[in-house]
Amino acid sequence: MLVQACAGRGETFLVWVAHAALNQATQKSTATLFVEVWRAALYGQEPSAPKGASPRGHALRPGPCQVCSLLDRAAEPGDSAVDVVFFSHPPCSVDSMVCWKVSQLALQPLVAQCDSGIQERLGAVLVDSWMYLLGPPLSLVIPVLWPLLRNGQGFEIAEDVSYAGVHMQNWVLACFGYQYLLWPFRSFVAARIAQSVSMAERKGAKVLCLGALNKAEWMNNGGLSLLRGLHGGARLVHGNTLTAAAVVEAARSLFGAPASVRAPIFVTGASSKVGAAVVLRLLQLGYPVLAHSSDPERLRRLEARARQLAESDLQVTTGLAKGVDTAYWVIGKHDPRVAQYLPRGSRAVVFSVPNPLEESRRKDVVWAPGGILQLDTARLAKPRQFSNLLAENEIYACHAAGIVTAAHADWTDELGEVCVDAMSLQWEAALQMGFSLPPLPRAAGNLPGSPGQRGRRKADVAVIGAGPSGLATAAALVEKGVDVVVLERQSEIQGSWQEHFEGLSITTRAGSCGLPGWPVKLVTGSDELAANDYVQYLRAYSARFGLDIRCGVEVTDIEDQSGQWCIFTAEADGAQGKWFATELVIATGKSVAPSLPAIWSSEPVQHHPAIVHSSQVRGPELQKAVAAAGQGELLVVGFGNSAADLCSKILAQVPGGTVHVSLRRVPPIMRRQWGPLRLEWFARLFSYACDKNGDRLAQLMMHLIEGDIQHLFPADLPRWKARQERHIPTIDRDGSLVRQLREGSILLHRGVEDLEATDLKKLGIRFRGDDQRRDFSTVVLCTGYRTSLECQGGLSRDAVRARAFFVGLGPEQRDLLPLQGIGREAQKVAAQVSDMLKLRMRQSERDWGREASESSPERTKDKDL
Structure with missing residues (x-):
């Protein structure tokens, strides 16, 4: 030996x-x-x-x-x-x-x-x-x-x-x-x-x-x-037929009857032999299926096989992100990313090896093993010495398939594609030989903050606003086990990104603008992120964390009623409603309604067809602005990020065009990337500096990268202090903005001194320090937005400001790129809200104990004496 x-x-x-x-x-x-x-x-x-x-x-x-x-x-x-x-x-x-x-x-x-x-x-x-x-x-x-x-x-x-x-x-x-x-x-x-x-x-x-x-x-x-x-x-x-049958039976037991399945069953690895058989069998049973595979050609072959069925509700996709919209999963391919896409409170049948959920910390997901059967130990001639890492009474379905086949001498070879019609036959034969499904886990009830109870009107925390800040705060709270409801006035989740001009792309790269717990790149693989892509990410984010979001609910008033918030709402159907919450988080954002300076909202020119806010520059209005730039008759008021992006977008369509820009202060212009250096790296340093040093850093970076560009701006204009005023610097994505300034494609002017309607199509505008009046056929107001505190009186009361929590409204914003700091601010507020709820609970328990002690017979007797 x-x-x-x-x-x-x-x-x-x-x-x-x-x-x-x-x-x-x-x-x-x-x-x-x-x-x-x-x-x-x-x-x-x-x-x-x-x-x-x-x-x-x-x-x-x-x-x-x-x-x-x-x-x-x-x-x-x-x-x-x-x-x-x-x-x-x-x-x-x-x-x-x-x-x-x-x-x-x-x-x-x-x-x-x-x-x-x-x-x-x-x-x-x-x-x-x-x-x-x-x-x-x-x-x-x-x-x-x-x-x-x-x-x-x-x-x-x-x-x-x-x-x-x-x-x-x-x-x-x-x-x-x-x-x-x-x-x-x-x-x-x-x-x-x-x-x-x-x-x-x-x-x-x-x-x-x-x-x-x-x-x-x-x-x-x-x-x-x-x-x-x-x-x-x-x-x-090969044992795939019985394996597929066991997976289907596990799915039927865990998900319920087809009538109770409210969304398609998301099947990963659907192009494999077992995966395809599972998809086709589920379709035969009447389940809707969303099949996933990274191979489009195999998906087309699967669709062709599904069309041969009498009735089939099959959808296909090559992206895992589509699975966040359904709570029913069948995981047939090992992919460590799967655990990140499973929505909170979902159910999953897993037959991939290894199991991607075994080592994940997804305790909010109920999953059952697929492709594993239990055997009747009484039918064993002797105890087993080997079980392939399973329990002694468990066996892989592909292993059990050999035993079942051996007991049926008339069965032939099982090779190639799985015969879907043979799955029920093999399953019945396996049951007769003592094989059965392992005990399935009990599906959890409605988790705190999940959208299961549609008729409720009370929650521990109410979050007003389903933008990035509101969603991030709600997700952080539900991860702490807090019951949260999110009230959103719009008909669907979109934040303020649908209120901007057509074709807007987000300044921050995709890798730096994700919300806590779920990166943007799980939805899109591109580093560039359009506004529409970010809206899709927000919707997927809410589905991933299973948030209870009530869209079409506008908050009209808020009252503090003896330590409990009473929220008055106007519902989508026109009815009036009330919500009650222990804590209130206001996350309505900084872009609720367009902000118009007084000179542009005066009665003579308020409704002039030449004036349009940047949020309305889409479709025909965008084409009108492009045509005006080609004739040198386009004026953009303001020089923040929306104005800079709009100028670059329009000039890209009209290479020889000219855009006039009116501004009151000189903004710091920062290149998004300079060689290997990215602005996101510098932004973190910017957030740690004090206000004065933060502005100095911004000016220093602008001078080092762009050189002296002060002469490009009108003289005597004050500088825009981004950090002290909580404003975002103007970001130059690829250096084209400064190049267009130097080439004269963008002409800068001081603020508007006077304006009048010369005719029904044009405005005559005179800038400060300039005696000449210029005619413009299109004026785009990039003058920003007002916050909810300025638009809704109920949210701006002193009582609300004193006790409610606020997130994403600006005063605490210290980041150079706001989307980069939303997650940190949201997690901070969520921790404060959670601590406040625990404090209230302890106080309530002490009060209840004091009342119980005072009402006890002994205490009453002592008082009588």
């Missing part, structure tokens, strides 16, 4: 590592062997020595090694003929190219079963370090070492047992997960599978069950190429 030849503790450790690497994914005796060998190596004890024995009283004596005995045993079948051989590979040995996680998983049973002395002397960190170092090289050595130890055979018989009269064996091949992905190992894996299948046939096996070894079409074409090498009449099955 190998262990008998080891005289030192270091050699004992290395031998154990080799054995553990060979058996960690399968042998249940590995954990026991691990503890015994480590005790011998560290304390000098024999494996059978008691725990309390002195380490100095026992010398390390060589003994029989259980693992070596197992390896030395020839891989011969038992006395009776084998009915089924199930082929598998170690699922946890090295399932990724890096191999680190696997070694850690192998170590978990070790640390859990070690006595306190070993844990104290070694510690989990030390053992993890050893395995991290030894795991990767061993994963490369084992495929070569294994056949040498197994007399040239690249597999090991891990289980030999009978179930319901069917004699089955489980052969574990020395083929690890990463080898299916790397081209140098592909021919090696295919050859080893073919060799093992041929050997099983020669040993008299009647059914050969491939299971996961048909996962790659290039390898054996779903088993079809292996069939040509069989000569003894053995039947070859």
Whole structure:
């Protein structure tokens, strides 16, 4: 024996590592062997020595090694003929190219079963370090070492047992997960599978069950190429039919009847053999399905198969972001990103290996394993020694398919695509042989803040406004278990981004304008973000966190009624309503209504057709502005980001055009990117500086990048102090803004001194310090917006300002790029609201305890005395 030849503790450790690497994914005796060998190596004890024995009283004596005995045993079948051989590979040995996680998983049973002395002397960190170092090289050595130890055979018989009269064996091949992905190992894996299948046939096996070894079409074409090498009449099955049937039955049990499913079932990995069968079977049962695959061609083939059904409600997509709108998921492809897309409170059936939800912290998602069955242990001839990392009474459906096939001599080979019509037949046969679904988790009720109770009128927290600030605050609160309702006056979630000119793109890059807990790039892969894209992100964000948002509800008044907020609303149907909340968060934003200076809202010119606010520049108005720029008759009032973006957009359509700009102060102009330096990096430094230093930094950056551009502006105009006035600097996206200023495509003027309507189409305007009057056919007012505190009297009362929480309204804005700071401000406010709710609850409990004490009989008797 190998262990008998080891005289030192270091050699004992290395031998154990080799054995553990060979058996960690399968042998249940590995954990026991691990503890015994480590005790011998560290304390000098024999494996059978008691725990309390002195380490100095026992010398390390060589003994029989259980693992070596197992390896030395020839891989011969038992006395009776084998009915089924199930082929598998170690699922946890090295399932990724890096191999680190696997070694850690192998170590978990070790640390859990070690006595306190070993844990104290070694510690989990030390053992993890050893395995991290030894795991990767061993994963490369084992495929070569294994056949040498197994007399040239690249597999090991891990289980030999009978179930319901069917004699089955489980052969574990020395083929690890990463080898299916790397081209140098592909021919090696295919050859080893073919060799093992041929050997099983020669040993008299009647059914050969491939299971996961048909996962790659290039390898054996779903088993079809292996069939040509069989000569003894053995039947070859891949087990996908019963797997798909088990997934469908789990989905039916977890989701309910088709009539109760309110949204399509989102199926990932829908282009695989099992995934396609699951989709088609769900469609047959009357469920709506949204199928996902990254391969558009396979999706088209799936749609063609679905059209053959009498009635099918199938939609397809190549983006995971579409899944946030539904609470019903079937996960058939391993993708770590899946856990980020599952909406809060959703239900999922998972049959991908590995399971992306097992290690996620999504406790707000109810999920059940798919493709796993329970067997009737009373039908086992003896206890199982091997269960592929499952419980003793659990078995993979693809494994059970071989047993069911062996019990039905009239069934033929199961290869290639799954026959959907055979799924119910195989499922009934499996039930008759004692297989069943594992107990499914109970679906959770309505989570706090979820949109389940539509008739309610009370919540712990009411958030007014479903823009970025309101959604971020509500999401942070529901993550803390707070019941939240969001009231939004518009008919749908869009923030203020639909109130801007057509074609607006957001200044901040996509990577820096996401809200907490869900990055924008999960929805769009582009670094540039249009306003419409951001609106779609906001809607997906609210669906991802399962927020209770009431659209079409406008707040008309707010009252503080004895510590509780009473919110008066006007509903979408014209009815008046009331909402009650313990805490109130006002997040109505800074862009509620256009802000018009007095000179532009005066009666003579207020309704002149030449005047338009930037929020209305879309469609015909945009084309009118482009035509006016071509004639030099376009005036833009203001020079903030909206004005700068609009000027650049119009001049891109009219290369030789001219845009006149009227401004009262000189804004700081900052390049969004200068060489490798990004504005987002500098913005964080800007937020930490005080107001005066922040403005100095902005001016310094402008001077370093653009040079002296002060002469481009009208003389004697004051500078715009972005930080002190809580305004956003004018961002030059690609340097085109300053270039257009230098070229004269953008002509700057002082503020408007006087204006009059020269005719029905043009306005005559005179700028300060200029005696000449100029005619403009289009005037675009980029003069900003008013906040809700300026528009709605109910929100601006002193009582509301004193006790309500405000987010995203400007006074606390310290960021150079506001979208970058919304998340931090929202999380800060959410923490304050949560703390206030806890304080009120403790106060209420103390008051209740005081009242109960005062009303007790003893206290009443004392008062009477």
